[in-house]
């Protein structure tokens with residue numbers, strides 16, 4: 001073995017330096033040619049599971065134009081796979097080797113052959129074939145030499161295989177991403193921030209200031225005003241941008257699961273904990289964790305959160321080990337956390353910790369100058385998502401949009417524009433119908449919207465009916481119908497009527513049955 005050491009070292013170096021097999025085969029062949037008679041080095045890949053044999057590399061002057069040759073039909077691969085597994089070296093004229101191991105040599109290869117199987121961690125990968133065009137040039141002393149070289153050659157094949165797998169996975173992930181973005185009508189996963197130069201100028205200034213620091217940020221704003229968009233902007237401009245950005249809706253986690261959701265659990269730590277699970281903090285390691293609706297966390301979780309914010313350590317539920325993560329926390333709430341602290345509902349020490357750098361996000365009605373650009377951007381996005389020709393709001397539409405107080409903020413505006421696009425079906429944007437009669441008249445808009453408390457469309461219909469003399473059932477019917485119209489007939493889910501009305505979907509369905517309300521009437525595209 002010692003006499004092959006310089007050769008072996010040279011081949012290992014080339015196998016490790018070159019990731020793709022065509023490059024490593026060329027480099028290895030050049031090293032081998034200094035010690036061996038060699039015209040061609042061939043690397044064949046064997047896939048025992050699919051019974052496939054393919055040519056990975058073929059070096060030398062008379063290499064074939066393509067190395068894509070695969071198994072000839074009818075070739076029985078079992079004996080070849082078994083031989084590769086033994087890692088024995090064969091030597092002899094091409095015809096003799098072919099008779100002994102059918103399928104090993106590609107058609108057209110003649111001369112003298114030295115070949116051995118490539119195996120890594122017990123898995124048969126393929127075979128390496130050394131060939132000279134003149135007969136009889138390999139001798140017995142070359143056999144142990146090739147046997148010693150089979151390991152680095154197997155590593156070269158494995159590197160190539162792993163790179164191909166990674167490339168295929170990356171391409172599949174990119175294709176999925178492109179497909180999903182096309183369905184969302186976007187070019188990029190991050191939302192373009194409309195209004196960055198307008199109503200959000202001050203917000204974006206604060207985002208730029210804080211992004212590069214690693215301090216916690218607290219974003220304060222009404223529901224749907226764009227708190228997540230701002231949190232993503234902070235992450236995207238921070239040194240953690242290439243790390244994960246994860247959003248947790250603290251209000252949606254059942255209190256009894258909050259501990260395990262945020263910090264993970266060990267296997268068997270409670271009934272149903274069948275396997276170990278990483279919590280949100282661990283999954284966000286190296287990135288940003290966006291704790292939305294942070295005011296909804298229970299007092300017990302607030303204590304644990306304070307600890308992880310103070311020293312970065314935590315324990316999984318049922319675990320004894322102290323774990324450490326490097327996570328930046330961006331929290332958000334639509335609640336008045338200061339008042340909650342005063343009322344004893346939120347820990348003062350946690351509030352000080354997350355309130356280092358608050359960002360106040362104005363409600364949409366406080367920045368009407370952004371509405372035209374947003375409506376246009378959402379109209380284009382809706383058209384792309386729905387596969388319709390782009391239709392933009394008319395000046396009259398803009399007036400209506402500007403007159404409406406947008407209690408649901410940007411999210412509501414996006415939903416109205418999408419509804420308008422669906423209703424218009426590519427001909428126009430049906431903004432008046434999409435606003436569903438809820439749009440404030442210019443007279444209403446003239447009353448100072450900034451001082452008008454946010455009202456849902458359903459709330460507004462409630463206010464006007466007092467003097468109409470409606471029965472209770474009629475009132476309920478009107479509210480349900482208004483919510484269904486707003487939610488395009490959807491009952492369940494985050495954008496469903498049940499959520500909007502604050503009732504359980506089962507309760508809503510039961511009421512609808514009793515009142516004879518047919519949700520299909522509210523679906524925009526009825527067959």
Ligand SMILES: Nc1ncnc2c1ncn2[C@@H]1O[C@H](COP(=O)(O)OP(=O)(O)OP(=O)(O)O)[C@@H](O)[C@H]1O
Nearest residue numbers: 191192193194222223224225226227228229410411
């Ligand atoms: N400035 C903006 N430019 C473009 N789109 C925006 C902007 N602000 C918000 N949006 C869009 O409005 C919708 C709601 O935004 P986002 O989810 O960030 O609001 P939020 O305040 O986090 O809501 P919630 O309080 O319900 O968690 C999203 O679809 C988002 O893309």
